[in-house]
Amino acid sequence: MYRQIAPSSTLLLNEQSAAIEKNGRQVFRFGFGQSPFPISPVLEQALIQNSYRKEYTQVQGLEALRIKVAEYHSAFEKRPVSADQVFIAPGSKALLYTIMCAYTDAAVLIPAPAWVSYAPQAELLGHAAFMMQTSFEQRYRISPEILEQTLIEAAQKYKNLLVVLNSPGNPDGLCYSEQELQALTLVLNKFQAKVISDEIYAPLKHDNQHVSIAKHYPQGTFVTSGLSKWAGAGGWRLGIAILPENCDAQLKDSMLGIASETYSCASSPIQYAAITAYSDNKIMQQYVKNKRTILSAIGAQVYKAVIDAGLNAHAPEGGFYILLDFTGYQQTLKGLGISKDTEICSKVLEDTGVALLPGISFGLPSESLCARLAYVDFDGKQALEDINQHGWSLSLTDKHSQKMLTGIKNLGSYLKQL
Numbered sequence: 078m079y080r081q082i083a084p085s086s087t088l089l090l091n092e093q094s095a096a097i098e099k100n101g102r103q104v105f106r107f108g109f110g111q112s113p114f115p116i117s118p119v120l121e122q123a124l125i126q127n128s129y130r131k132e133y134t135q136v137q138g139l140e141a142l143r144i145k146v147a148e149y150h151s152a153f154e155k156r157p158v159s160a161d162q163v164f165i166a167p168g169s170k171a172l173l174y175t176i177m178c179a180y181t182d183a184a185v186l187i188p189a190p191a192w193v194s195y196a197p198q199a200e201l202l203g204h205a206a207f208m209m210q211t212s213f214e215q216r217y218r219i220s221p222e223i224l225e226q227t228l229i230e231a232a233q234k235y236k237n238l239l240v241v242l243n244s245p246g247n248p249d250g251l252c253y254s255e256q257e258l259q260a261l262t263l264v265l266n267k268f269q270a271k272v273i274s275d276e277i278y279a280p281l282k283h284d285n286q287h288v289s290i291a292k293h294y295p296q297g298t299f300v301t302s303g304l305s306k307w308a309g310a311g312g313w314r315l316g317i318a319i320l321p322e323n324c325d326a327q328l329k330d331s332m333l334g335i336a337s338e339t340y341s342c343a344s345s346p347i348q349y350a351a352i353t354a355y356s357d358n359k360i361m362q363q364y365v366k367n368k369r370t371i372l373s374a375i376g377a378q379v380y381k382a383v384i385d386a387g388l389n390a391h392a393p394e395g396g397f398y399i400l401l402d403f404t405g406y407q408q409t410l411k412g413l414g415i416s417k418d419t420e421i422c423s424k425v426l427e428d429t430g431v432a433l434l435p436g437i438s439f440g441l442p443s444e445s446l447c448a449r450l451a452y453v454d455f456d457g458k459q460a461l462e463d464i465n466q467h468g469w470s471l472s473l474t475d476k477h478s479q480k481m482l483t484g485i486k487n488l489g490s491y492l493k494q495l
């Protein structure tokens with residue numbers, strides 16, 4: 078008897094894409110959401126200088142790093158954060174799991190669409206996962222009414238209520254506004270629910286105006302983030318979590334126990350190097366600013382192309398994803414016997430080489446006909462060199478979006494002739 082955990086849909090997509098490329102055809106890799114940018118040379122140097130470190134660190138994370146993370150997040154979230162509240166781990170995924178694992182008798186409420194791992198993690202831990210559906214019209218944001226209804230339902234059976242929020246969002250690239258977060262806070266507070274606010278894409282919010290729910294609900298919010306997206310260092314496995322303000326000592330002890338019995342600590346050379354990432358230095362700031370400029374310009378261009386292709390979408394606000402809605406082609410697709418997102422993605426990949434991830438991977442009903450496009454199919458190293466040399470311009474947006482625009486245009490022509 079084994080646990081039933083479905084293999085990740087990205088792996089399946091990669092296999093299918095590889096088979097197409099093997100046959101000499103071009104694949105537009107819009108399925109896999111990995112940062113296209115290289116690591117900043119200052120961070121790379123910091124890692125080289127610390128490669129000799131071999132000791133385990135404190136389970137909670139190196140104190141010098143926690144101090145820097147606390148300073149960074151105090152400024153970023155516009156609220157006081159102390160080093161005692163900070164947890165460091167090999168990736169924020171490990172921290173999401175550790176936080177959920179600390180609770181017994183828990184319901185985990187997840188707005189859909191949602192990043193792929195929240196629900197499987199909750200289920201692995203034996204928690205009940207409550208998916209809360211959103212819609213295109215609601216910009217895929219959860220409303221206070223649905224949140225309240227679901228909390229009422231969950232509170233009837235479970236003592237601890239954990240709500241996951243993700244802003245900017247994967248797979249939709251959209252953010253909660255300050256007013257929306259305030260309205261959600263009123264409901265969360267009423268139920269004394271905790272929120273796990275996954276803000277891993279926050280420094281890549283295109284307009285650099287991220288708002289964290291922690292500013293309004295510091296006593297009930299866990300913030301998770303790390304180096305994977307804004308520092309482009311997913312494989313370094315460095316995640317951070319900020320515990321709720323004045324949280325009870327038992328929660329922290331529980332998390333420390335879970336961490337020490339599973340991953341022990343994040344790699345020490347990486348933790349020492351991460352001090353540079355979280356320090357107030359001009360080079361890192363410029364590096365992240367450049368990425369925001371590039372992603373914002375490319376995201377806007379991609380959005381325009383998606384609309385021209387006859388698909389519905391909202392202009393992305395942060396990170397590097399846009400959620401495509403194929404319902405404009407619903408009748409045509411129905412005529413071809415296609416009524417599911419998985420069928421669309423597989424047919425589109427086969428016939429046009431465009432690789433997308435179906436909405437069902439993100440908890441959407443298959444019939445909602447959505448798919449995620451990651452606008453990362455460009456040379457991030459070259460884009461950073463170009464912006465450093467010349468500043469950003471429309472012609473650079475065109476140069477770097479070219480392959481993606483070709484793919485989306487092909488997709489549009491294909492859909493229109495069906």
Ligand SMILES: Cc1ncc(COP(=O)(O)O)c(C=O)c1O
Binds near residue numbers: 171243275
């Ligand atoms: C929304 C979201 N949260 C968390 C993660 C996991 O990040 P980490 O590399 O810190 O484990 C990802 C990675 O794709 C993500 O997209």
